[in-house]
Amino acid sequence: MPSNARNLDFVTEAQLRDLVDFEGRGEIISTLYMDVSGKSHPRKSDYVSKAQQLIRSGKRAFNATSPTKKTLAVVSADLSRIQAFIEGEFRRKSAQGLAVFACSPRGLFQHFALPQIPKDRVVLEASPFVRPLNALVSEYSRYGIVLIGRKTARLFIFYMGALIEEAISVVDDVHGRHEQGGWSQARFSRHIEAEVARHIRHTAREAESAFAAAGVERIVVAGSKDITVEFLKALTKPSRDRVVARPGLKQSATVDEVARLVAEIEREAEARDDAELVAAVRAGMSKGKSVAGLAATLTALNSGRAQVLLVSRGYSCEGWRCVGCDSIAAIGPECPVCSDRMHRVSDVVEEAIESSLSQHVRTEIVTGNGDLDVFGRIAALLRF
Ligand SMILES: [Zn+2]
Structure with missing residues (x-):
């Protein structure tokens, strides 16, 4: 296709x-x-x-x-x-x-x-x-995939489970392993290895520029283990830090096979990220660096202290919004900030997400994390 x-x-x-x-x-x-x-x-x-x-x-x-x-x-x-x-x-x-x-x-x-x-x-x-859209965006990252072999490489960029960039092939002129010519085996092997190394470096540069242009956030390096190890070394440090997985995969893999692999890696990476954020909430609570539960999280949003907002998927709750100062609260009708009257809103969690987005606060919709549910299904890491 x-x-x-x-x-x-x-x-x-x-x-x-x-x-x-x-x-x-x-x-x-x-x-x-x-x-x-x-x-x-x-x-x-x-x-x-x-x-x-x-x-x-x-x-x-x-x-x-x-x-x-x-x-x-x-x-x-x-x-x-x-x-x-x-x-x-x-x-x-x-x-x-x-x-x-x-x-x-x-x-x-x-x-x-x-x-x-x-x-x-x-x-x-x-x-x-925009809430449903935001929930989606928070769940997906742009993935760059390098499928690297000894003389060829294929690059793919996936977003939201679909291939969004044409697969780019990098083919370098590396001689076959057994075309010996007149050279001694040892000298020939050194020559080949030098060419493979050049191919790997070349692919690393190609991948880095294609991925940077596409805003790739996470990189997957696929191929045989010996080659992917070398490829990793050829990447710059910032790119290497974005590598989330190094699966084995044949050069001849179909786009659908690559897509399935990416989907699986993405699910795992997302769950890992969510777990890290929830762990940071837990660790920060006694130091005043995080809050959990609806009332405390809304207070943090009202005062502009939230740095990351975490919400369990599907969580919604009735609440209040102030007519005077636009603050949101779990309990009304008196505004906790300005004492003005508040009006009821059908879903204050939705209002919290919108407030978070408009403050350009990172907003994560978390799926199936029992720890966040125990914290009251909503929490925030604080900036100060
Ligand atoms: Zn108010």
């Missing part, structure tokens, strides 16, 4: 930040998330009619809030455009989900393929509904 068939419009961290910072200036932003997987919707007409349903019920619910005529017209037009996009231009390829953001008066129309199935919904609010 040509790799460009896999190219999908996955969200980048920069695009997510732009959405978080997007100012509606009083306009309503239409957001749609939906399952477009082949499993749920075998044919295009299946997810097209699902989209119609979602949009219809979203519009009905919005109507019930008695919007102005002008606002309703904008929302109707934006939802129609989303519908038209799904019916027309959109190709799901290997995407499992779709997210679309629209606000025509502010020139916003953006769509992203999702590697996981999101909860189906249409959200019509004064800001883009």
Whole structure:
């Protein structure tokens, strides 16, 4: 399969930040998330009619809030455009989900393929509904894979489980091991080893520049053990620090085999990172370097002290937001910061994530970490 068939419009961290910072200036932003997987919707007409349903019920619910005529017209037009996009231009390829953001008066129309199935919904609010996207972005890193052999190498870049860059081949002119010519065996072997070493160094430079250009965060060096050991030595220190795995893999591996390997490595690396962060929360608590539980974490976010926010996947809880100072709290109605009155919010965890994102605080959605659940499903590492 040509790799460009896999190219999908996955969200980048920069695009997510732009959405978080997007100012509606009083306009309503239409957001749609939906399952477009082949499993749920075998044919295009299946997810097209699902989209119609979602949009219809979203519009009905919005109507019930008695919007102005002008606002309703904008929302109707934006939802129609989303519908038209799904019916027309959109190709799901290997995407499992779709997210679309629209606000025509502010020139916003953006769509992203999702590697996981999101909860189906249409959200019509004064800001883009980004929480599900953020959860995804926090889970995935850009992976650069070097599949290195004695005279050839293949480079791949994966993001969200899909190949996003054409595989690049590096072929160096290394003679076969047994083409002896007139040389003595020992001299010939030295010559070959020098050529292999040059090939390894050359591949290291190629990989480093391709990976830097693509914003690769983690590197996998695959191949036979003796070659990968040498390759590691040829990398610069910053690149070597990004190497997360060194699996054995044949040069002839298919893209699907590489993809499966990356998916497995990514799951393990993510779980390891989460465990490290949770361990840092535990270690920091007695020293005042971290907090856990809803109330303490919200306080840290309100005061801008959070450096990393950790939230267990699926955690949500009712809470409060202050009318006066915009603080969020677990218990109301009196604001713990300014004593003003607060109003109820249906999910204060969601508000916490949005507050964290808008402060550009690293936000990690943690899956299946029992220790974080014991801490109250939410915690933060503090900057001071
Ligand atoms: Zn307040």
